[in-house]
Amino acid sequence: MSEAIQDDQDLSGMPMMDNPVMPYLRQERIPHIWCPGCGIGTTVNCFTRAIEEAASDLDKLAIVSGIGCTGRVAGYLNLDSFHTTHGRAIPFATGLKLSNPELSVVVYSGDGDLFAIGGNHFMHAARRNMDLLVVCVNNFTYGMTGGQVAPTTPIGATQTTMPYGNFENPASLPFLADAAGATFVARWTVYHVRQLTRCFKEALGKKGFRFIEILAPCPTLFLRRNRLGDGVDMVRTYKEKSVLRNGADTKEVGLGLTGEIVVGTFVDRERPTWLESMNDHFGKVFGDRYSRYGG
Amino acid sequence: MTADPKGVLTGIHFLDGDHAACEGALAAGCRFVAGYPITPSTEVVERFAQRIPLVGGLFIQMEDELAASIAILGGAWGGKKVMTVTSGPGLSLMMEHLGLAYITETPCVFIDVQRGGPSTGLPTLPAQADMMQVKWGSHGDYEIIALSPNSPQECFDLTIRAFNLTEQWRVPVFLMMDEVVGHMTERVVIPEASAIEITERRWTAKAPGTYRPYDVGADRVPEMTKAGDGHRIHVTGLTHDERGWPCMTPKQQDKLIRRLSGKIRDNADALTDIREEGCEDADVVVVSYGITSRVASAAVLRARAAGLKVGHARLVVTWPFPAARIAALASKCKAMVVPELNLGQMVHEVRLAVNGRIPVLLVDHAGGTVHDPQVILDRIQEAAR
Amino acid sequence: MTRTEIRIGGLGGQGVILSGIILGKAASIYDGLNATLIQAFGPEARGSACSAQVTIADDPVDYPYVLNPDILVVMSPDAYTQFAPSLKPGGMLLYEEELVHIKELPEGVRAYGIGATRIAEELGRRLVLNIVMVGFFVGVTGIVSVGAAEKALLSSVPKGTESLNLNAFRRGFEHGRSLVGAA
CATH class of the missing domain: 3.40.50.920 (Rossmann fold)
Structure with missing residues (x-):
């Protein structure tokens, strides 16, 4: 599958259900491109409820995506939104935030985008404590290109480029985020809609490099190929296998093809953001001659 | 309008081309640079990092040239005039974001201090072998503007022109330096700020709800806004319509790509120097x-x-x-x-x-x-x- | 149209490039001439061969490199060995006489030596050796004016070191003038 999906269908005349998240979406762009049973839409639902509950100033909230199925999220949200290149949402968001610090900037992308091609940027933005909320919808696969092995694919799972089963060690995303210096690290699944909504709201109210991993089913390319059922089956699995462990040591939250799924808020700490550090430092170096950047 | 005096180091200086180009950027109003060190271009960002705290703006050294070349695009949509600087291998890494800058019509300046290649080649020695890469190195059909200075004075003057052109046409503009010009030191005269003409961004005056990011008039260049101004824009590297929304049809591809190339190709005579x-x-x-x-x-x-x-x-x-x-x-x-x-x-x-x-x-x-x-x-x- | 090509050679850390900057600045900013400085140094930051090429001309400088200098200034034996054969016939060699020992000179070359290291040490800072050489250059050649050279010097050295550097310049200058028999 490629990006050859046509997005110009005019569906503006079609009746829309009166859904509370609709004001937060570009309604003329619905229906979205995601498959039936895909978990990405559920995460967007939770995100819009969170920004509603948080009463965020929507004009000052910007969203940046990379490339892939989750990369399309930016296009559906009725915010200033940027659909960038594969793997580079974080450095784009870095430039956006530093250029206009009054913005609240959210990066919303997939596991392949953020952690394979974009892994280096993730590490450095976390290290710098760039003031970004990074949301990773982890479906363990490359959806848009047709189900290739991802940096998160569990050992044993079959993918088109691991036709005999994956033998590569997957990355544990919360562990990476923690080690790189993120100030807030949480994991939920699309089963946990209330918790996820709360988590979004909490993370939006904090500053620094914040990371939320959301496990989501890709029925078309991951579940079916690995005989894991459909989207509903997977949500049931999330319910059964999830174990809430706030404050868990991120070394202990790795995921397998089966087995328990540790969820919760693992890291919540404060450290100065990149911009705060720069302003404080230059204030010391230059004294009164320095005007704080971004107010 | 004329230059903001805060960025203008008026006087007669003895500068190399790299430093002069940096002063040109500051004079032109550049207030956001993201870079990655690479010989023989590094002096440009070193000077910018030194000068910018008291001018009022920001420099960040990113983790690689991929990051630097897209951080500036984020910087432009945040409202600043932006630039990145590189050479040789770094330029190769920036090619994808040259394409993104072009299709999203993001004003930005790239300085390429050319060195011998291919690959690591001759890091400290000159060449002019990137001339075709900047024009053809990113995938798809695109246009750029490139300026070729032959002295430190021109590195200053043409960097200002590069910023003015990128704001006027909303197309990436390259300053094609080389190692000799970059490291050659000569007299550089920097005029008073009031004598430096600056092209401002084509900010839209339209109200949210009426503004569409890629509506154009006769000159085929759209008006711009920035994130945070209430327009709720969508900016994508996908082929898009006037609203900025993905529209992946042969018809829209033809319309967009011909408009983008036409605004430069049809003005080649006016741009000739x-x-x-x-x-x-x-x-x-x-x-x-x-x-x-x-x-x-x-x-x-x-x-x-x-x-x-x-x-x-x-x-x-x-x-x-x-x-x-x-x-x-x-x-x-x-x-x-x-x-x-x-x-x-x-x-x-x-x-x-x-x-x-x-x-x-x-x-x-x-x-x-x-x-x-x-x-x-x-x-x-x-x-x- | 007059065009004078100068090469200054020494070791990294000796202030070779700064010497070139002072001469280039003096000519192009304070004497109303044109000057182009090209610097070349090895991949190591310090201790390797280092040279500056300065072209001073009435008209704008076109070809920027110095291949066969009219004047060669050397502060190390290696620079002498490397660059002396490239001197133009009838050119001029200025050298640090305690570090560089002259053997054969190309035809018609005039050579002038100065104990710049010793003078710098007498002034209390061996580091100002390069400034002594700049003063010596101006004294012998007169290619840039004393006034221009002193202004260029003062605008190029760190604050607080002005008088030390000016003394170094003048010691070199006077020695140069005495060698060429100027009044």
Whole structure:
């Protein structure tokens, strides 16, 4: 599958259900491109409820995506939104935030985008404590290109480029985020809609490099190929296998093809953001001659 | 409008090209630079990092050139005038974001201080071998504007022009320096801020709800906004419509790509800047650009001293290529000589423009130093026969 | 049209490039001439061969490199060995006489030596050796004016070191003038 999906269908005349998240979406762009049973839409639902509950100033909230199925999220949200290149949402968001610090900037992308091609940027933005909320919808696969092995694919799972089963060690995303210096690290699944909504709201109210991993089913390319059922089956699995462990040591939250799924808020700490550090430092170096950047 | 005095280091200085280019960027209003160190371009960002805290703006050294070249695009949509600076291998890494900048019409300046390649090549020595890469190195059809300075003074002047052009046309603009110009130190005169003309961003005055990011008028350049101004824009590297929304049909592709290229191609004559000297009655015209133009000048002087009628046409704007003007020159002379620090790049454009009417002789060079003027002189004499 | 090509050679850390900057600045900013400085140094930051090429001319400088200098200034034996053969016939060699020992000179070359290291040490800072050489250059050649050279010097050295550097310049200058028999 490629990006050859046509997005110009005019569906503006079609009746829309009166859904509370609709004001937060570009309604003329619905229906979205995601498959039936895909978990990405559920995460967007939770995100819009969170920004509603948080009463965020929507004009000052910007969203940046990379490339892939989750990369399309930016296009559906009725915010200033940027659909960038594969793997580079974080450095784009870095430039956006530093250029206009009054913005609240959210990066919303997939596991392949953020952690394979974009892994280096993730590490450095976390290290710098760039003031970004990074949301990773982890479906363990490359959806848009047709189900290739991802940096998160569990050992044993079959993918088109691991036709005999994956033998590569997957990355544990919360562990990476923690080690790189993120100030807030949480994991939920699309089963946990209330918790996820709360988590979004909490993370939006904090500053620094914040990371939320959301496990989501890709029925078309991951579940079916690995005989894991459909989207509903997977949500049931999330319910059964999830174990809430706030404050868990991120070394202990790795995921397998089966087995328990540790969820919760693992890291919540404060450290100065990149911009705060720069302003404080230059204030010391230059004294009164320095005007704080971004107010 | 004129330059913000905070960024203008008015006075007479003795600067190398890298430092002069940085001063040009500051004078032009550049307040956001993201970079990654690479010889021989690093001095540009080193000076920017040193100067910017008290000018009011920001520098960040990113983790690689991929990051630097897209951080500036984020910076532009955040409202700042932006630039990145690189050389050789770094330029190769930036190619994807050149495409993103182009299709999203993000104003941005790239400085490329050319060194010998391919690959790591000659990090500390000159070449002019990226001339085709900047024009053709990103995938798909696109246009750029490229300026080729031959002195530190021009590094200052043309960097300002690069910023003005990128704001005017909303197309990536390249300053095509080389190691010699970058590291050569000469007198650089920086005027008063009030004497420096600055092109402001084409900010929209339309209210949210009525503004569409890619609506255009007669000049085919859309008005711009920035994130946070209430327009709720969508900016995508996908083929898009006037709203900025993905629209992946052959029809929209044709409409968008022809508009984007047309705004530059159809204005190539207006963008042309050729410094012609002695071309009116010349038998041979030397066509040159960048540092090679100074070496060519030395050869042209010697040729004239030997009694030859030689003209010199120096391209200040190298892209879009001034095909019409080169064709006009070719109709009046008997041969052209094109020296460049590569094995033949812009000579192809000269030959296309000349279209076989007169011989076009290349004076190639693999890079690492500049030509010996004698070699250019020999080729001028050959052309004159 | 006059054009004078100068090469200054020494070791990294000796202030070779600064010497070039002062001469170039003096000519192009304070004397109304044109000057182009090209610097070349090895991949190591310090201790390797280092040279500056300065072209000073009435007209704008076209070809920027110095291949066969009219004047060669050397502060190390290696620079002498490397660059002396490239001197133009009839050119001029200025050298640090305690570090560089002259053997054969190319035809017609005039050579002038100075104990710049010793003078710098007498002034209390061996580091100002390069400034002594700049003063010596101006004294012998007169290519840039004393006034211009002093202004260029003062605008190029760190604050607080002005008088030390000016003394170094003047010691070199006077020695140069005495060698060429100027009044």
